Amino acid sequence: MYHLGFEIHRLSKLMHRELQHSAAHQHADRMTGMHGYLIRYLYENRERDVFQRDLEKKFSISRSAVTATLQLMEKNGLVTRESVPQDARLKRIILTQKALDLHQQIEADIAEFEKRLCAGLTPEEQAQFLAIVRKMYNNLEHTKKEEGSSQ
Incomplete structure (x- = not known):
């Protein structure tokens, strides 16, 4: 894994x-x-x-x-x-x-x-990678905001 x-x-x-x-x-x-x-x-x-x-x-x-x-x-x-x-x-x-x-x-x-x-990466693969990274970033930012508001 x-x-x-x-x-x-x-x-x-x-x-x-x-x-x-x-x-x-x-x-x-x-x-x-x-x-x-x-x-x-x-x-x-x-x-x-x-x-x-x-x-x-x-x-x-x-x-x-x-x-x-x-x-x-x-x-x-x-x-x-x-x-x-x-x-x-x-x-x-x-x-x-x-x-x-x-x-x-x-x-x-x-x-x-x-x-x-x-x-070796196609433009589509690059765009997909950026979309995934942005989602991961937003996931962490969202979690950080939730933790900050619960304190």
Whole structure:
């Protein structure tokens, strides 16, 4: 008998190990997962001004946490902060060329990884897998909500 949770855990561990060896991961000196999320968000919103408060709201993290993260990203050459003409107190956050290059490498690594991961799976099998994973996720979320309301 198969235990789905165990098999999912094994797959997750293998995926994590594989991603640790990616080219982008090797060049992401002292970059945390949150840095990756922020780089992606800033990249996707590069046509508009993004401020610290936008990141606090989008990622539901405290002002001090965003400040510390941005300071480290600035130190590592991933972002710069510039004043805006309408309010010198506001600093828009801009990705550096280093961050843009890193983002492109990460996207390429993800595309290659997905290609390897899904090799031999039909589009129908991929859609079925996603539907099953979403059901499992919803099962656990539903159980968590029920447990929270009974306390």
